[in-house]
Amino acid sequence: MKKSFHFLWISQLFANLGDVFYIVGLISILYQASESPFYMALLPFLNMTGRMISSSFAPLVFNHYRLKQLLVISQALKTALLLILAVGSLYTLSLYFMFSIIFAVAFLDGLAQPASTALIPRIVDKSQLLRANGLLSMINESTQLGGWALGGILVAAMNGEIVIWITFILFVLSTLCLLFVIDHTPFERKRNIPKKQQLTEGFQLIWNNHSFRTIHVMIILESIANVVWVAAIMYLFVADVLHVSEAWWGYINTTFFIGLVVGGFICTKYEQFFEKNLKYIVLFSSFAMAIIMILFGFNRVAIVALLLSLFFGVFDQFKGILLGTWLQLKATDDQLIKVYSAQGVLTSMLFGLSTLLAGVFANVFSVQWLFIGAGLLLLLSAIYFSCVQKRFV
Template sequence: MIRKSFYMLWGTQTVSNIADIVYQLSLITLVFTTSGSLVTTIFIPLLRLLSKMVSGLVAPIVMARYPLTSILLGSQLGQFVVFTGLISYLWLAPTPYFPLVFLTVIGMSFLDGWTDPARNALIPRLAEGEGLIKANGLMSVSDQIVRCSGWALGGIIVAVIGALPTMWIASVSYFLAMFFTAFIRDPYARAGLTAAPEAVDGDADNTVSKPSYGDQLSSGWKALLANRRVRLIAIIDNIDTLGGAAWIGAFVLAFVIQVLHQDVSWLGFMNAGFFIGSIVGGLLVVAIGKRIWTNAYLYMLVSLMIYVAIAVAFALNVYPVPALILLMLTGLPVQVAGVIRSTLIQQNLTPAEAPSVMSALSALSNLTFALAMLFLSWFADRFGMRDMYLLAGLLTTVAVIVGYVCRSVFRKELSESYETEEMAVVNKA
């Protein structure tokens, strides 16, 4: 079953993602055309990643005190206010003051760092049973469509009307996302329960004390380490991420130029092909979600092995058209495996655990991805692009081997803790 509030969440997150892409594209264009420096421009994605990492680390404190819907609303409100303030300044200033621009990126990224864990923790409260994997598939499809079309359409808009006017589109999008987020209803919050345990037993006088900041910061990590299934999925995901960073635009561009001997235009074809495959993968999950539900863990491992086979073929190929087809095919199993991973994690967390654990997983994933980019950059310079993609396939193979060896963790019946607590919440609501 999927609740009506999920579709509201789905729509607001789609609009918010559009705003994120438009704001990044317009700021990158503005900074690069004004400064003429690639080094200065690269600070925007770099500061964005670092700020989101820090935000993910402190997110458990916020999530322990406020409902998830309020966190989403506050994040979008803050981004709207900060970004609109920056636009107003840039509209009046003859030349932008770059430290102020970077400070704005840090502030907006810090607020945005709460969005993904809050969203991922909220989805299993709004979708149950077989509807959960369908909900994750729908969210994934919309994410991929926005990423596929957003940069292309955003680039056209910037070219036609300019970077600064385009920023107003992002500002309006943030406002719309904020407005409709106010209509999302969390049944867990309506039942009178907080996003995470707020208090612990006190002394003999039956007093109640709030957990310390240290306890709140570590709660997600402790729950992650204690939960065998979620811990296993996290290990598989992060090993896969070490190789998955190979598919970012910079590496694909280097492969296009050095191995395929094509010009930069082929990067656009490659990116479009990958996103089309990802969209098809998401739609496939939505279409056959009921079949996947019965043996989701096995489907995840099989999808990863299909990806490995395609990645190896991509690395060994030297012709542009087959490379484009292979990259398109890569997106399909990657997306299927990603949706299943998210669903398995959500299934095996209680509503109280989910916000803090999702925050820990988000911080860990961002850190792994950043380290992977640095490592793969060194490896590609040392051994070449083809060997780098072979390494990416090897790392995912390791992830599959770990998953297969530890498959007994998922042989037992699904944990009843989540379902029991969820039913209690629904009944009270």
């Protein structure tokens, strides 16, 4: 792997760990300041809204700035915002000011996420893309797995304000690492393209390319299905179906992330096998995920739920890495960033709306039917891929 890739994954490691600590610290500070469930619920809502809005306007920015330049600027601005929040947390901050910072950080994330993903094929040889994506997935999921536990320990041992200061330090390190990433891809600012065309180009690329369209139809169906894993739904399932303590939601969540890490490791270890059998592994993984989700809905045994969530994570990772690598191989450098921007809009919007609908359905139907319905959506996705798999040669 090239040095630039190493600096990129180290930067993402610091940034992702900082993002987890940032959320943990904020939850603690918001709870102490308001003790209101409504204000706590605003945190994920503002995160989703900020990312969706910035993803919508991202193509305008990407046409005027290099990806590395944009990454450094966005991470540096996030670092500055965390410094303001850390200093402000020493005093009495208004909730509205805190929510403004939360929205601004989410807005910058909506620009940085597609930029960092699109940068990977520019600094990694095509023959090593699958391994690079597998390594990044392992790092990201391991950070999620350990970050929440470590963040909780830090908040309990210290307080939310100190955790925000730790986040600031991690963001500084992430920004410094990005300075050493080198991208030699030629860049030319696009000045004469109408704004409407720039904003819709990513969606047009997805629609007009058969394999891109297939991938995003699957992403749409899975974004709707995967809302069952959010905390509110899982709490209901653990309490009403499994009849165990709320701690089991944490256990199920942990085994899911372990599955993701294991899936990333297997992809990296056997990259040549996965490359040669891409569409067959995606097809098998798609059906496996659907069956596991349906079984999860019918299951009433807590230990079995842990095993099912573990295997779901493994197959979810297989499919995500393979389809992501396919997209990076088939799209040009210029197309890829626009596709990722459109993808960010779709996933943010659909996940937000689906979460609201899942909450409504959970009040009307048994929570088990939500998981069974999610499994049927995943089955529809698998059947759809089986019908169009010839596009992936």
